[in-house]
Amino acid sequence: MSLPCNSTFPAGFIWGVATAAAQIEGAAFTDGKGESIWDRFARQPGKVHGGDTLDVACDHYHRFDEDFALMASLGVKHYRLSISWPRIYPDGDGELNQAGLDFYARLFDAMARHGITPWVTLFHWDLPQALEDRGGWRARETVEAFGRYATTVVQAFADRIEHWITLNEIRCFTQLAYGYGLKAPGVKVDAATLNQIYHHALVSHGLAVQAVRQYGGPRAQVGLTDNSDVCIPVTETPADIAAAREWYRRKNLHLLGAISNGGYSDEYLERCGKDAPKVAADDFALISAPTDFLGLNLYTGPFVRAGADGEPEEVLLPSAYPKADSPWLHWAPQVIYWGTRLAHETYGVKSIYITENGCGYNDEPVVAGEVNDLHRREFLRAHLRELQRAIADGIPVDGYFLWSFMDNFEWEDGYERRFGIVHVDFATQQRTPKLSAHYYAAVISANRVV
16 A cells, blocks of 8 residues: 555654754864764774864854754754763763753753754764773773763753653664774774673663653653664565565564563574673663654665575675665665564554654755755655655654754765755855755645655
């Protein structure tokens, strides 16, 4: 079943945009903010494209009011943002930086003036460097420090925030950072240490859920944002769909599987062998505490079919297959449908928000005051059609946040890669809404794909 092109989304469907503190705020050492692992990583030769740093970024720290005015002019009423841990606790634990809390109080006040509802992510990769120097996510000490930080933030803003996200994309700040060394802090650890890092991230999620339940107030909602491994069946036949389900189940055992099942499965522990994580007595009481929604960051995924033996088999992409300028991001709009469907069917999730979806390109110049990113509009429209299909098939998707509101520091790609629907001239900080921004504004206004 699919909705016709002129079908509206459900009443009350959430349309929003997303960013992250480290990528847009700048003011990297202003008003007592501590050094983050990305501040350090960006200064290591060859780690970030062009030697770009987070020092200024989009200067959102000083320009947030005008950014919210622009957001509101596009009809955006929901904004997913993150809070910078080292802006609140410069050393990760230790002394609280009141100036950091005061900044976010001013920011939330500005959002309220512009009629924009905040959806706050507590951790979006900017670990305080002081904690990394003491072991980072390898150390249980970091878990305890995160619990204290999360409690501080929830207590401070419980009267302003109803929607909380614990962590953003565990795979990226664990496997890609400590396994492959591609993201900050850029180290490579052994399998046992990496499995323990995954576990520490899960316990941190649980501590954040606990903080919201204890201090967030009766209207507070909380969930995790996960970049699950998602695949697309080559054909929508029973055999290929079954293969896709099995591929998905296996790939997500260590994170969503562990949360959903209240512990690590025998299959996962057997896979780990001697490298299995060490689990404290009450860890899974925290990890598996009920949440209100699941956030999914959905961009792309491999195509899977049933092999001759019935086992899942990934199909290699030909060189001519269309991609964005990000080498990992190939065209796969069906990931919206299958990412939400597989989460719902596998884990029984009752409320899903797509907390990120977007595409990155390098060359998007401003010409005569306009940025003609028709390629992004096509990407967006194709993905929203798959979102319509998912909702029509009964998958409980309650909202969509486009990544990202504006061009920003794109991690190891620096300022080369542009994901925004608003162009940023990083020399002048001039903002220019792209064609895709005006298209998305029309979608929001009509509550349908236009």
